[in-house]
Amino acid sequence: MEREQMRALQSERLVATVKRCYENVPFYKQKMDELGITPEDIKSIDDIVKLPFTTKHDLRDEYPFGLQAVPMSDVRRIHASSGTTGKPVVDTYTEADIDMWAEGVARVMAAGDIGPGDIVQVSYGYGLFTGGLGAHDGAAKLGAVQLPTSAGNSEKQIMLMQDFGSTALACTPSYALHLAECIEKSDEVQLENLKLRVGFFGAEPWTEGMRKELEQKLGIKALDIYGLTEMCGPGVGGECEMQDGTHLWEDMFYPEIINPDTLEPVAPGEFGELVFTSLCKEAMPILRYRTRDLTRLIYDKCRCGRTAVRMDRILGRSDDMLIVRGVNVFPSQIEAILTEFEFFTPQYFITVDRKGNEDTFDLDVELRSEYFSPNPAKQMPFIKPLYDRIVSVVGIKPNIHIKEPSGIARSMGKAKHVNDKRNFHA
Numbered sequence: 001m002e003r004e005q006m007r008a009l010q011s012e013r014l015v016a017t018v019k020r021c022y023e024n025v026p027f028y029k030q031k032m033d034e035l036g037i038t039p040e041d042i043k044s045i046d047d048i049v050k051l052p053f054t055t056k057h058d059l060r061d062e063y064p065f066g067l068q069a070v071p072m073s074d075v076r077r078i079h080a081s082s083g084t085t086g087k088p089v090v091d092t093y094t095e096a097d098i099d100m101w102a103e104g105v106a107r108v109m110a111a112g113d114i115g116p117g118d119i120v121q122v123s124y125g126y127g128l129f130t131g132g133l134g135a136h137d138g139a140a141k142l143g144a145v146q147l148p149t150s151a152g153n154s155e156k157q158i159m160l161m162q163d164f165g166s167t168a169l170a171c172t173p174s175y176a177l178h179l180a181e182c183i184e185k186s187d188e189v190q191l192e193n194l195k196l197r198v199g200f201f202g203a204e205p206w207t208e209g210m211r212k213e214l215e216q217k218l219g220i221k222a223l224d225i226y227g228l229t230e231m232c233g234p235g236v237g238g239e240c241e242m243q244d245g246t247h248l249w250e251d252m253f254y255p256e257i258i259n260p261d262t263l264e265p266v267a268p269g270e271f272g273e274l275v276f277t278s279l280c281k282e283a284m285p286i287l288r289y290r291t292r293d294l295t296r297l298i299y300d301k302c303r304c305g306r307t308a309v310r311m312d313r314i315l316g317r318s319d320d321m322l323i324v325r326g327v328n329v330f331p332s333q334i335e336a337i338l339t340e341f342e343f344f345t346p347q348y349f350i351t352v353d354r355k356g357n358e359d360t361f362d363l364d365v366e367l368r369s370e371y372f373s374p375n376p377a378k379q380m381p382f383i384k385p386l387y388d389r390i391v392s393v394v395g396i397k398p399n400i401h402i403k404e405p406s407g408i409a410r411s412m413g414k415a416k417h418v419n420d421k422r423n424f425h426a
């Protein structure tokens with residue numbers, strides 16, 4: 001869709017969404033009343049900046065159904081985020097919401113050429129987490145075979161992958177890496193016997209280095225799929241076959257980038273916090289949701305011909321950012337550096353602590369088995385270049401520990417890369 005036509009569609013949908021929120025959700029009525037605006041003030045998508053923001057905090061306050069704009073008799077499903085602290089974030093869906101969500105996922109899978117005859121192995125967790133059922137419904141929309149293996153039981157997963165001839169894999173990149181390692185170690189399952197050709201990986205940040213690793217280890221094309229429970233789940237956007245940025249389905253989810261301190265929009269192309277307004281959601285419409293994901297938007301036309309805006313890889317969530325001795329560190333920077341070295345695996349675990357008045361930064365990494373030796377003297381030649389690279393790119397001095405192969409715990413869903421022990425001393 002050309003930009004002008006897209007703006008017209010977004011305007012029409014925003015006007016309807018704001019009206020829906022104002023009339024059905026007391027939380028939004030109150031927020032808009034406080035700002036002195038009514039639905040009549042919102043005439044086009046340009047007026048979006050007049051609207052109030054919604055934060056994760058607001059969602060928790062309104063837990064579980066305070067933001068719902070329809071009676072429960074119109075709701076068909078409830079999901080909740082994996083949120084580890086406090087109350088989970090809840091999203092509810094009408095029939096049309098589920099259909100729109102499936103459409104978003106289907107657009108991503110279509111870029112991977114999925115259709116009838118494809119067997120899509122869904123190894124995202126099924127349950128309250130949106131990953132499993134989201135990918136499932138997206139595959140269904142394209143007429144593909146849904147193979148709901150869910151996450152875990154990796155030996156069996158790879159056996160079925162081979163025996164059934166799965167052509168696509170959908171899971172977190174960290175779980176995909178784990179499955180790839182299982183295949184390498186297996187006597188029964190061989191890469192040559194797999195029919196896998198594409199992977200849809202998301203739900204956590206990952207890097208170009210990780211992409212290369214997964215593509216090579218699994219013999220596939222690896223595409224990024226992005227989403228968040230607050231908007232529906234995975235499929236808010238995804239990469240196209242060009243693998244050059246993640247298209248956002250902006251006819252359904254309107255993206256803005258703001259400066260998280262001033263809350264003002266940043267200049268086009270600049271980095272900042274991603275904010276979404278749902279344009280189609282019925283059950284739980286959301287205005288200007290602050291995702292805390294840091295990225296930038298690219299409005300140039302993509303070589304694939306799709307006109308939907310692209311976003312750059314997500315640097316991380318602002319709440320994942322560590323401040324160590326005054327230096328900002330995103331865990332994904334460490335992954336990016338590790339994948340520059342052929343002798344390290346992309347696995348890592350960071351422990352931050354405080355000794356006296358000093359922050360400490362301990363980094364567990366793994367050497368590939370062909371390079372590993374338990375002898376510290378033999379590890380030194382590998383540690384030194386990694387240390388130097390982290391000092392120069394990130395600006396902190398890590399204490400690096402080499403673990404034996406597979407010594408770092410593997411994850412089935414979103415990987416946990418950090419233990420910040422300073423939180424416990426406070």
Ligand code: ADP
Pocket residue numbers: 081082083084130201202203204205206224225226227228229230291293314316317414
């Ligand atoms: P939780 O907040 O408990 O992790 P969600 O599953 O809703 O629950 O997580 C959504 C978040 O996951 C996004 O806001 C983003 O930070 C991250 N995420 C999802 N997909 C991607 C992706 N492809 N790349 C980077 N981060 C992603």
Ligand code: ZN
Pocket residue numbers: 240241242247302303304305306
């Ligand atoms: Zn494209």
